[in-house]
Amino acid sequence: MFNPDRLSAGAAALAMEDPMQPRQPMNTAQRRILVLSLAVIILLAALYFLFFGDSAPISLSRPPASPEPTFATVIEALESLPSPTPSPSPTPSPVPPPTATPAPTRIPPPEVITSLKKGAKGADVVNLQARLIELGYLRPGSNDGDYGSGTEAAVRAFQQANGLKDDGIAGKETQTRLFSDQAVPKPQ
Numbered sequence: 001m002f003n004p005d006r007l008s009a010g011a012a013a014l015a016m017e018d019p020m021q022p023r024q025p026m027n028t029a030q031r032r033i034l035v036l037s038l039a040v041i042i043l044l045a046a047l048y049f050l051f052f053g054d055s056a057p058i059s060l061s062r063p064p065a066s067p068e069p070t071f072a073t074v075i076e077a078l079e080s081l082p083s084p085t086p087s088p089s090p091t092p093s094p095v096p097p098p099t100a101t102p103a104p105t106r107i108p109p110p111e112v113i114t115s116l117k118k119g120a121k122g123a124d125v126v127n128l129q130a131r132l133i134e135l136g137y138l139r140p141g142s143n144d145g146d147y148g149s150g151t152e153a154a155v156r157a158f159q160q161a162n163g164l165k166d167d168g169i170a171g172k173e174t175q176t177r178l179f180s181d182q183a184v185p186k187p188q
Helices: 009-016 028-052 074-080 123-134 149-161 172-178
Strands: none
Touching: 123 149, 123 172, 149 172
16 A cells, blocks of 8 residues: 655655646756757767768769770670680499389288178288288278278278178178289279
């Protein structure tokens, strides 16, 4: 809480002063300090521009005459240009002939075909998913060994494209076609 009794006399006078009242005019000493400060600032600015200014000093004399223009034809100008020295071009290094990329190894069909459906897990599911990836029905990296919704949808799409019953179950007929050379890849 504000208590004016606790302030010094000068601070109390300032605190109680009405902000709408006009201030007192400057006394002579304050005026002299202000004028002297402005004179020093103007002197410093003039010295700065005199020694560090970007433009040339103002001269009251006549500007120097510009040099006489010379005219040359294009041929003369081209002849006066220095000729470039040819640099030796590097000798290309021999490039070995490209080698054929080996064909990916096909995923072998399972020895014993067991019916796989949603919820199945294991190595047989990993092989099934790998073959579906190879044919384009599953995205790469999705062979996690878990026969989930994604694998079921991929099996259905494979079955539809290959004229099989599309039930989403990878039975004997579906797996036989899937691992054969007659398996139809996913249409683009």
